[in-house]
Amino acid sequence: MREGVREVMHIVVLGAGYAGLTAVLQLQKKIKKKDIKITLINKHRYHYQTTWLHRCAVGIYSEAYARVDLEPLLKKDLVTLKKEVVRAIHPHQKEVHTDEGIYSYDFLVVALGAEINTSEIPGLDHYAHSIVTLARANRLCNRFITVMNDYKNSQQSDPLHIVVGGGGFTGVELLGELIEQLPKMLAMHQIDANKLKLTLIEKESTVLPEFNLELGEYALARLEEAAVDIKLQTTIKEIKRRTIKIEHGGIVEEIPHDLFIWTAGVSKHSVLQSNAFLSSDQSMALTSELTVQEHPEIYIIGDAIQEKEVTHQGNVLPNADIAIQKGKFVAESIKAQLKGSHTKLIFSFKPYGSRIASIGQHDAIGLLWNKKKVVGNLAARIKRITDHMIVFQMGGARFWYSVFMGASKKK
Structure with a gap:
């Protein structure tokens, strides 16, 4: 570096999900210096609304509707998208290696999201569909059409059997949409809706274990009313092309399936599964500032870590609200350090928003910020409002307009 020339400070952000994109949008608002640059590295040139993926999977929302182009959101003189x-x-x-090159950094924000743990169950990687990404949700939507065409052409008498593995947040939301949308899809393919069979397999004693028992029982009752075959305290041992091996109470059996959807069992992103980021018990070695213990310049946020937050509402699993708050926290922390502050900021999650799990378009269960339980159509309406609040919290009015007004043009 030549004398009198100040070196450019480089912030690298990995991932443009709720956490990573929030961090970038907030950083570009807060940073005014010209000797700082930000590089956002993402697999796609777009952000997608993860909380909409269960609706994309059944065709309610198109892939284009859930997608937001990143380039118009970024300040070109400050942020470079790769x-x-x-x-x-x-x-x-202090390097990030990609399939295209190597990037050095002064600050690194890792927000790559979680991955399916395919080693958990034999056959999971070959025979299971999922909705962990927009691309996977879109593939599942197309797969429904193929399965229905195959079933119609086979003229078989057995039911068209769709099995969902996992009765948590994602599994229940997806089942709610399947209950409402699959009969319509079957009618389009001239298949009797009475031939549809939906099965849910959950290893816990109720669904939605991340909520309290009362709300879980409400969701369970709604699924049972819709004739979903619910197998609780049941583990999946193996998945094959046409059958699933399950165990309940020590008894092992095989059940047939035409389509299996996995909504549980995600794990840390593969690039974080090294000793540099893990403690001796294999948990993420993070400080209360969301940095890696031995590397304070590295922040890890979002679903990449898959750790619960302890709140007055109980343990809260990773969700959009937590991801956004962590994205904002990281932006504030980096800004403070760039200004020369040595005061350590401590992250504390504040559940301002509501935790709502939809069960179709007009039913839901949830906990409000004041611990009040809500169910039914009221909860479903609050869920729709929450969708707007999440987007506004990420990037303000401009980002909200990009998501909702831009999406309406893509319908």
Whole structure:
């Protein structure tokens, strides 16, 4: 570096989900200096609304509707978008390696999201569909059409059997949409809706274990009313092309399926599963400032860590509200350090919003910020309002307009 020339400070953000994109949008608002640059590395040139994926999977929302182009959101003189896949992080060298190149950094924000743990169950990687990404949700939507065409052409007498593995947040929301939308889809393919069979497999004693028992029982009753075959305290041992091996009370059996959808069992992103980021018990070695213990310049946020937050509402699993708050916290922390502050900021999640799980378009269960329980159509309406609040919290009115007004033009 030449004398009198100040080196450019480089902030690298990995992932443009709720956490990563919030961090970038907030950083570009707060940073005014010209000797700082931000690089956002993401697999796609768009952000997608993860909370809408269960609706994309059944065709209510199109892929284009759920997608928001990143370029118009970014300040070009400050932020550079790279459409690349992250392969490795080398903390000691302060480098990120992608499929296209190597990036050095002064601050690194890792917000890559979670991945399906395909080693958990034999056959999971070959025979299971999921909705963990927009691309996977879109593939599942197309798969429904193929399965129905195959079923119609086979003229078989057995039911068209769709099985969902996992009765948590994602599984219940997806089932709610399947209950409402599949009969319509079957009618379009001239298949008797009475031939449809939906099965839910959950290893816990109720669905939605992340909520309280009363709300879980409400959701369970709604699914049972819709004739969903619910197998609780049941584990999946193996998945094959046409059958699933399950165990309940020590008894192992195989059940047939035409389509299996996995909504549970995600794990830390593969690039974080190294000793540089893990404690001796294999948990994420993070400080209360959301930084890696041995590398305070590295922040890890979003679903990448898959850790619960302890609140007055109980343990809260990773969700959009937490991801956004962490994105904002990281932006504020980096801003403070760029200004020369040595005061450590401590992250504390505040459940301002509501935790709502939909059960179709007009039913839901949830906990409000004041611990009040809501169910039914009221909860469903609050869920729709929450969708707008989440987007506004990420990037303000401009981002909200990009998501909702832009999406309406893509219908």
